[in-house]
Each structure stands twice: as C-alpha cells, then as structure tokens.
Amino acid sequence: MELLESMRSVGYSFDAAVADIVDNSIAAGARKIQIVADSIDASYIAFLDDGDGMTSDKAREALKLAGTSRVERTTTDLGRFGLGLKTASLSQCRRLSVVTVRDGVRSALQWDIDHVRQTGSWSIRVLDDQDLAVIPQADRLSVDENGTLVVWQALDYLLAGAGDPALEISERLQHLRHHLGLVFQRFLEGRDSVRIEVNGVVVAPVDPFLEGNSKTQAGPRETVVIDGHTVVVDPFTLPHPSALSSRDRKRSDLGPSMRDHQGFYVYRNKRLISHGGWFGLSKLDELTKQSRVRVEIPPELDSQWQLDIKKSRVEPPQAFRSRFRQIIEHVTGGSKRLHRFRGRATSTPHAVYLWQAIEERGGYRYAINREHPMIAGLQTQLPPEKRRLLEQTLDDLATYFPAPDLYVRMADSQPRIEIQFAEAELRERLRAIRDAGGALADPVALVPALRRVEPFNNVEDLQSLVAEVWEENR
Numbered sequence: 001m002e003l004l005e006s007m008r009s010v011g012y013s014f015d016a017a018v019a020d021i022v023d024n025s026i027a028a029g030a031r032k033i034q035i036v037a038d039s040i041d042a043s044y045i046a047f048l049d050d051g052d053g054m055t056s057d058k059a060r061e062a063l064k065l066a067g068t069s070r071v072e073r074t075t076t077d078l079g080r081f082g083l084g085l086k087t088a089s090l091s092q093c094r095r096l097s098v099v100t101v102r103d104g105v106r107s108a109l110q111w112d113i114d115h116v117r118q119t120g121s122w123s124i125r126v127l128d129d130q131d132l133a134v135i136p137q138a139d140r141l142s143v144d145e146n147g148t149l150v151v152w153q154a155l156d157y158l159l160a161g162a163g164d165p166a167l168e169i170s171e172r173l174q175h176l177r178h179h180l181g182l183v184f185q186r187f188l189e190g191r192d193s194v195r196i197e198v199n200g201v202v203v204a205p206v207d208p209f210l211e212g213n214s215k216t217q218a219g220p221r222e223t224v225v226i227d228g229h230t231v232v233v234d235p236f237t238l239p240h241p242s243a244l245s246s247r248d249r250k251r252s253d254l255g256p257s258m259r260d261h262q263g264f265y266v267y268r269n270k271r272l273i274s275h276g277g278w279f280g281l282s283k284l285d286e287l288t289k290q291s292r293v294r295v296e297i298p299p300e301l302d303s304q305w306q307l308d309i310k311k312s313r314v315e316p317p318q319a320f321r322s323r324f325r326q327i328i329e330h331v332t333g334g335s336k337r338l339h340r341f342r343g344r345a346t347s348t349p350h351a352v353y354l355w356q357a358i359e360e361r362g363g364y365r366y367a368i369n370r371e372h373p374m375i376a377g378l379q380t381q382l383p384p385e386k387r388r389l390l391e392q393t394l395d396d397l398a399t400y401f402p403a404p405d406l407y408v409r410m411a412d413s414q415p416r417i418e419i420q421f422a423e424a425e426l427r428e429r430l431r432a433i434r435d436a437g438g439a440l441a442d443p444v445a446l447v448p449a450l451r452r453v454e455p456f457n458n459v460e461d462l463q464s465l466v467a468e469v470w471e472e473n474r
C-alpha cells in the first residue's frame, strides 16, 4: 500500500501525466489519439488510440507495477522505464482501466486503489462484459480494429482543491492542448503526422522557436559528442515581442510570461522532455527572455542526462556543463544586444540623447543630458536664480523616472505607444525656439544642432523647414 501511495505522489503535473499516456499511443504506432474528458463533473478522462493494441499477456505485463525497463527497446521508443502508464495514471486518479484490442481479441484490466485497499489483495482486476458496460467510452473500441483505451476515473488528485469541476476541467484542457502541441509538435506536423484531439478539438503543433517567423534568429548549430553519441544544439533568438503575430502574442509562453520560458528545450526522439530554464547555469534574465536553445539527446545517453520517470526533467552530464555555459554566453549575448540596441543608452558623434545612462559605483542611474542643445539653450537664457530651479527640476525628472513601472510593463510585453511628430507639430516646436530668442534662435547655428537630436534628426529637409518657419516672421 505504501508503494502505491508513494507512486501516486511522484509529482506528476496533469499535463505531464497525459503526455506519458500519449507517449505510449505514439510508440504503439497510433495515427489518431482521442482524449475525451467528462466536461460536466470531471468523472473521467479517456484516451483512445488506433495503435497496435496489446495481446492479453502483454496487457497484463503492461499493468504490472514492477515495470519492464529491461525489455528490448528500439531506439525510437518513447518509453524507457516501464512505469509511465501506471505512475502517470495513478498520480491523477484512483481507478485505471485499460481496454485493448489486438487481432480481434479484446482484453480489459483495471487497477482500482479502493479495491486494493478494501480487499488487501494486490491484484489486477480482469473486467468482464458487465464491468465493461460501465467503463466510459469503452463502446468506441471495436474488436474489428487494433487499438487501446485507457480510462482514468475517480480523479481525486486532479480535482483536489478545485471549486467547480466543470470550470477546472475546461481550464485544464485548454492548457493541455498547448502542452501537447508543444511536447509532440514534431509528431503533429508534416507527412505521417499523428492527430490528437482533446474533446473534439484538434491539437495544433506549437513551435517554441517560431522558426516560421522571419525575425527569428537561428544558429549557429553546435554538436557535442559524448561516448560516440552526438548531441545537437541549436540556439535561437526569438523576435522582439513587437514582431510577433497577434496570434503568437496570445500564446502562454510568448506573452507576459515569455521570460519564464527562456532556456534549454531538450528533445528525446523528437519528443520534448524539458522546456525552459538554464540548468542553473544562468538566470532567467529579463534581457535574455528571447533566448531558447534546442538540444537533441539520443536515447543512448538517457542515464547520463538523468532523465526522470515523469519524462519532464533532465540534468546535463558534467561534461556538458562548461560547454553549455559557453553556448549560453553566446546566445544570450545576442538577445542582450537586441535589447541594448533598442535601449540605446548613450550619446554618439551623430546623436545627442536627452536621457543618459550613467554607470558608476558598480551600478547605474539615469540623468538628463545637460549638453542637449535644447537644455543648454534654455540654461543660457535663464537668469541664475531661475537656472537653479531648472537644474533641480531636471534632476527630479531623472531621479523619479518610473523605472520599476517600465520594467514591469516591458516584462509584460505591453505594446508601447511611440509618438511620431507630424510636420505641423515640428513647425510649432521650431516657432517656440524662434520666439524664445537667444543663441538657439540663430538659424545658422540651429540646423546642425537639431540634426543630432530627436525628433528633428529624422526630418529630411531640416534646412528648408527652419528657413520656412523663420521666414514666417519677416
């Protein structure tokens, strides 16, 4: 009993548990997998596939808790431990039924935790026709075709703490579709693809690297060889959030929580094992939120990578860590450059910025650039007592810049409104300079000064615009 209870608490998430059941269907050659959940009171979830099915001996073997990790496996098998079916199911439910058809023979078996508890007998129940009649969806598995039905009932762990089961299940299914689309992306697309439906809705492939978006930066590819087996590593820098399609922006891994999804995406036999995180080699930095690295590990290296039984976590072997650190440095460098370019912190010979980032005492702060022609011009025009007030106001502007607010909004990828000045507004600004008089109002000195500052730096024929505005006064 303790074994059962501890098996139940290995910490599967709902999504990971379902993916484990789907693994088995794909490994059995299924082309269509239908996941059907009772959406009213969440009394069951059923998984129906058209794979090879199992003979009754095999089905019995499959339900044994001991597992069959030592069986001969092909290198493309998604299974590894011989445990998934039982641990994944019992982590979510108290009653697991398996009905399978192989060459016209139907076998139906069940693990029922309550039955084990009541009878004290550790036995798999064989279901007869009468039992089968009350197994949800069992009527959909015909004896004329091979296939397997896995049914979870008494979903106590799944619904633990949930208020409204219908609401809970619909939210779970929504998230599940995204998860399955991500984990099985490469099975869902292309020729020979597998079709997965969740309550009738087809699961669409989800590409974590947005390879279809022309703004995604890929490469360079690196390969790492361990014990004669090659691990292929492909770094990607996703487009800036502003270059995402509106559909992609709604994706849970690309919207506000994009930052949490940076890192390594590890695949084993085309199936995604772990997504995101830098294996403790780097932080989930805001500046590197667009960096994702695809890693393909051959199943021969399972044990070195410490693949866990939930198939949702791996740890790179020591030999990889230093190499990965370099790769991270490389790829996150690209991501940071993308932001710095947009951040554009200091003055250059061709531009004078109003704001400056000043690095000092191991940190940084922002300041208003006193060399900016507008500021400098205003300063020289003011009498000393007013100049002091201007100085203070500029310092206050810099000091109380709402940086935390900006940070949160940017992390959230909220679209920032960029103001473009129309020509009428530019003229109005020039008039203000003209009418204020002083050194700046001299059009000969003004034009070269304005060429280096926003918003005038983008005006094509600044010379004529200034001439026209000054002409108005003659």
Ligand SMILES: Nc1ncnc2c1ncn2[C@@H]1O[C@H](COP(=O)(O)OP(=O)(O)OP(=O)(O)O)[C@@H](O)[C@H]1O
Pocket (backbone or CB within 6 Å): 020, 023, 024, 025, 028, 049, 051, 052, 053, 054, 061, 062, 063, 068, 078, 079, 080, 081, 082, 083, 084, 085, 086, 147, 148
């Ligand atoms: N849908 C299915 N169709 C056909 N055979 C299945 C199906 N599900 C499970 N099996 C059989 O049951 C066996 C046990 O499955 P289980 O998921 O417990 O272990 P596994 O897939 O071998 O390894 P892992 O623990 O890594 O998942 C599988 O090896 C497979 O032979």
Ligand SMILES: [Mg+2]
Pocket (backbone or CB within 6 Å): 020, 023, 024, 078, 079, 080, 083, 084, 085
């Ligand atoms: Mg399995």
